[in-house]
Amino acid sequence: MHKKVSVLLAVVCLTLLAFTLSSAVRFVESAHELPQSGNQQHSKYRLVLITSDMGTPFWQKLGTSAELEAQSLDATLEIWGSYGEDRESFLKQLEIAIDSRVDGIIVQGIDTSEFNNLTKVKAAFYGIPIITVASDVPVEESLRKMYVGSSPIAAGQMLARQLVHNLGEQGTVVLMGDNRNEYDQRQRLAGIKQVLAQYPNIHSLYVQTPEVRESIIAATQNAMNKLPNVSAFISIDANLTEAMVQEISQRARVESFKIYSFDDNPDVLPLLRSGKIDGILEQSPEMMGKVSVQMMIKWLKGSPLPIQGEGYLTDIHMRTAADEQ
Amino acid sequence: MIGIQRKIWTLTAMIMFIMLMIWITLMYYNQKTENQYNEILQRYLRLNEVTTSSQQVVTSLNSYLITPAEGNLSSLRRKEEMLRSAQLDISNLRNSENDFALTGYINLIDSLIETSERAVMFHSEKESEDSTDAFAEATRISKYISDMTLTLLDKELSTYEQFYRGIIEQSAELKKLGIWILVTMTFWLLLFTYWFSLSITRPIQQLTRAAQELAKGRFDLQVRVNSSDEISFLAKMFEHMRISINGLISEIQQKAQLENELQRNKLLLQESQLRSLQSQINPHFLFNILDTLSKKAFLEGAEETSDLLVSVAGLLRYNLKRLDRSVTLYEEVRVMKQYMEIQKARFTDRLRLYTDIDEECLSIQMPGLTLQPIIENAINHAVEPDEHGGTIEMIVHDQGEHVIIEIADDGPGMSSDKIEQILNEQPLENEGHSTGIGFTNVVQRLRLFYGVHDVIDINSAEGAGVRVRLTIPKTRRIDAYDEAAYR
Incomplete structure (x- = not known):
């Protein structure tokens, strides 16, 4: 009788102990450490790509290829921008990029006086190189370093x-x-x-x-x-x-x-x-993204940019309805 | 020996220890989580601090530009200092997620301060348009800082999302763990309490059973208890008690046996006394007659008859007087001689007596009327039936610690059955004797008197007579006989 009760109790106790231990293990494992914070800067160059047409397939392709290229060149690239034709937000992004002193700005050129003022005066004041991509602005107005895109x-x-x-x-x-x-x-x-x-x-x-x-x-x-x-x-x-x-x-x-x-x-x-x-x-957005980052890094490293007339011109070709049939 | 108290203490200490461990663990985790909460809060507060101080810089700048007093300037400088220290704090918040944004953020703060300085410089150079532009820019940058703060907070949230979810998950797990611990502890406690109570009650039950057996009178079962605490001590004492009781019982039984024997002796004595009392009336009457007869015989010149009558009277008196007390061998021998004289008068030449008595031995004590019945027995069996009579031999000699008395006849002998009967103290049938005291009675009294069984020995062979040999110890081993006899 005593033995039966003892054995029964012992079995129950051991089972419960096992459950408790597994619960304890789950409890301990569920703890997440805080992400490490430190003072080190992770990459050499901080680049920003700014566009006013965020989210379009054209700019997505361009952005993806630019990011890939930046990764391979040990640089951080962030894509900022506005959606649609929100010029004000676009210019604000550009100003923030200049004020937060990124190493280089790759931007969709918009030929307005505000844009030109920012690139010509402010960016130049802080010594931030600007490369226009996909859309160009006159070089004498904006003091851009280079244009990468189709002619x-x-x-x-x-x-x-x-x-x-x-x-x-x-x-x-x-x-x-x-x-x-x-x-x-x-x-x-x-x-x-x-x-x-x-x-x-x-x-x-x-x-x-x-x-x-x-x-x-x-x-x-x-x-x-x-x-x-x-x-x-x-x-x-x-x-x-x-x-x-x-x-x-x-x-x-x-x-x-x-x-x-x-x-x-x-x-x-x-x-x-x-x-x-x-x-x-x-046009060739992938090419534009890739080349613009390459050129920017090249510039930042101090090597001279190849001057090809109006800039680095990427491929263009016609795509007709007949091709699609 | 593990005492019951120590067992209780051990159990309690164990429970306390486990509880303490659980408490410490929970406290540790609680503390850890709290620290992490604090750290996160700190991050948010620092970011917020930057926003606040950047706005304060702009406000101070504005009031300086409106009223360019020294006080306002120093207030601006103070605000800028605050912003700088906030900027320093901020740089500690860097991680891989917010690296880019944070660098920009820190640079934005630099830009704000620079712009603010520029505004002050232009103002002091009275270039109010540039100064206004710079102020507008500073305001914009301050707004950007606010925006950036929000962006960083967003990033924080997404960076720490995993961690926050972890905390929520962990608190849910903790709840479950708490329930598990409660249930498990309850059952472990049940188990330990069960074992513990069993270790106390089981020996008590064994002891109870042993006590019940003792109460029923079974003193032969050993008290056995499987325990090592106070109960086992109790059980040992119980066992001692049982053994002592067993000893006492056997002692009482021995005493009762002894009492019984004494009682029997008393009865035998009473029987002898009764018999002698029966013959007491005659003797007194007979003494007087014998006395008268003796005088008469003497007066009539028959001196021999007179002497004989005196012997008879002496014998009778001795018989009546000496039966219940110890006498010396000397007295016994004297009475035996008187008896022989009387018998000589009866058997004349047919009875021949041969004595060899060591006078040194005559002082030993012995029960009265022991020799005379043996002699009488010898005469009855060896002299009386034979026409030519017989010889009675009596030898008393010293043998170290003992005095040996041998009485022998040369009659037809005694059968071994009869000897057996006599030595086993069984009454003999058809035993004709004059004194009323039989051989068996003598054997019993001798053994009782000396407390020794082999005090008498009878040797006999068919046709070679009977030889009775008494081995009398010079010192008596027990005095119980006397005491019992006179009680």
Whole structure:
């Protein structure tokens, strides 16, 4: 009797002890140490990539390749920026980057006086090198060290040539651009116009509109009213393309118009795939990201930058609806 | 020996120790978590401090620019100092997650101070436009610092998220652990208490059983207790008691046996006394007659008859008087001789007596009327049946510690059965004797008197007579006989 009770109790006790121990082990294991803090700086160079079009596939590709390159070159790269066309926030980011004295700033060039003021005066005051990427600004206005991206003039020319190739040497073309009239947009327009000037039978109309949906629709309507025989559209600012195409499709069959666009907006590619637009000019964001970081590190290390005219020009090529079929 | 008290103390100490261990462990973990909480709070407070002091720098700068007094300037300097020390503290917060942001943050503080200095410098050089610009910039930077603080706090949160979740998880685990410990401790305590109580009650139960057996009168079972504490001591004492009681009982039994024997002796004596009393009436009457007859015989000139009558009277008197007390051998021998004279008168030449008596031995003590019944027995069996009579031989001699008395006849002898009967003190049938005292009675009295069994020995062979040999110790071993006899 005594023995049975003893054995039973002992078994219960041992079982409970095992459970208690496992609980204790879980308790001890659940403790996390505080992340170590220390004074050491982890990498040599602190770089910032600032864009006003955060989250677009174009900038995502660019940012990813830039980060990878920075990692391999022992530098820290942070991507800051604003979403959409929030210029104020974009400039604020740029100022913070300058005030917090990063080692180098890679920035999407925006040709405004505030931007130029920041880069020319403030960044230069602190000795922070600035490389523009994807969009350029005039070097004499901004004192940027280098431009890495596609040549906007070449891009405009390529697009115009494609247009002529598809349309023939005769027709009416509407060129849509936004009313901020930025540097790279001007360059693209210049490129297009250089080509179109060789074909006197191609008439072109340059329309400027604010980057607001209603305005774009209104501008498109206006242009179509003014030029009923319009046969082609070129959207110089990719952000305008989607609204423009939609308005056109409301007025007529989209397929009957030749429509061209640049690639730096995520809405453009689906339109190309569905055949609503006939061609886009594709740039190489990965290349831009990679090269811009390389150039910045090179500059910071004190080696001279290769001066290639306007900067380091990356590949561009046309991607047409026919390619997609 | 482990005392019960020590057992209790051990159990208590063990429990106390375990409780203390648990308490210390919990306190340790609690302290650790608290420290970590404090550290995190410290980080937040430091970040907040930077924001606050940067705003204060801007405020002081503003009031200096409005009223450029020395007091305002020194207040600005003080605020800047505070900001600098906050900046120093901040640099300790660096980790791999916030490295970039923190460096920028520290540089922002530098920029703020520089800008503030610039504003003061421009102001003192009366370049108020530049000064205003610098102030605007300082305000912006201060705002950036606030923003950056928020960014850093965000980073802190994401960096420490794992840790916070760990803390929550740990507190949940702690709750579970607490319940487990409570249940486990309860059961362990039950187990130990059970063992402990068993170690006390089991010996008590064994002792109780032993006591019950003793109470029932079974003194032969050994008291056995498996324990090493006070109970075992009690059990040992109990065992001693049992052994003592056993000893006392056997002693009492021996005494009772002895008492019994004495009682028997007394009864035998009483029997003899009764017999002698029966013959006491006659003797007194007979003394007088024998006396008268003796005188008459003497007066009539029959001197021999007169002497004989005197012997008879003496014998009778001795018989009546000496039966219940010890006498000397000398008296016994004298009476024996008187008896022989009387018998000689009866058997004349047929009875021949041969004596060899060592006079030195006559002073020893012996019970009365011992020799005469033996002689009488010898005459009855050896002399009376034979026409030619017989010879009675009596020898008394000294043998060291003993006096040997031998009485022999040359009659037909005695059967070994009869000898056996006599020596075993069994009464003999058809024993004709004159004094009323038989051989068996003599054997019993001799043994009782001396307390020795082999005081008498009878040798006999068919046709070669009987030889009775008394071995009388010179000193008596017990005096119980006398005391019992006169009680």
